[in-house]
Amino acid sequence: MARYGCQVYAFDPSMDMDHHNHSPGNVHFYNWGLGSRDEYEHHFNWTIHSLSSIYKKLSVRHGRRIIDYLKIDVEYSEWIALPDIIASGMLSNVRQLSMEVHLDKLLSLEQHFA
Template structure:
């Protein structure tokens, strides 16, 4: 649990929260995603690409990233909407994120892997790096992430923000498996710079007598994709030590 809550915020000197809605009891902003604005890793306005999975008719993240200067591709099969342009810079697709291309007959959803979606949209955005990949897909991140690792798609992602969902009745062994998935992406170059718990999603973890949050907003940047010639606080700190 300490690993899920570890923020490592010193790895990014300047981070901004994009999106989110105001909730009460407790008062705060839910659903915002941390974006590192340090020069070596920040999205470049007018040249940045964003993939946003999980909208649920709440467009604040996508709209703010568009205002920042990014082209945004948004995905959610649960909204009953066909492909369309939400705005000039936000393109919506009725696809969900999974580990393969398949049709979910239970929900009538089209599910696709990240690599498949990227290849389908190649004609639109070319071989560009995804400057920010947002994943908020209600537990299905644990299905999609192993495929993203296996297919090498992490090498196409500069920053990653996920709402990680935990389960009140999951075993310690299951939590270890989930932690191993996150550690796997960190071993491949993703540096965590933010983690905060969801205070509106609290409860008792029955398998190991722990009271806490079942949701954590965690963000990483890819230290293999620093902008060329940019100043890096992280590299400076490494040299000083």
């Protein structure tokens, strides 16, 4: 996406890296995780934000833009992040959503929604 001139925002608290921009400058990295609310995860030493909070934080620097493509891979946290994204109205700011969904083989699909 960056090679096509798109502004790319990457988030991953597990990499233990500070916020930074990649060269040529259109890839922006933040050491935040995606969840359903703003919190600090003490066990992993991670900062977690809701999508609406991330959007507000970045709009100060980058403006209130439509997210053309949102890819989510948050290792089981999609089950808490997606309902918040929908409830907060943030989905209306996303043109296309791609999400890796993780299922616990011991649970039914209904149990994942509970």
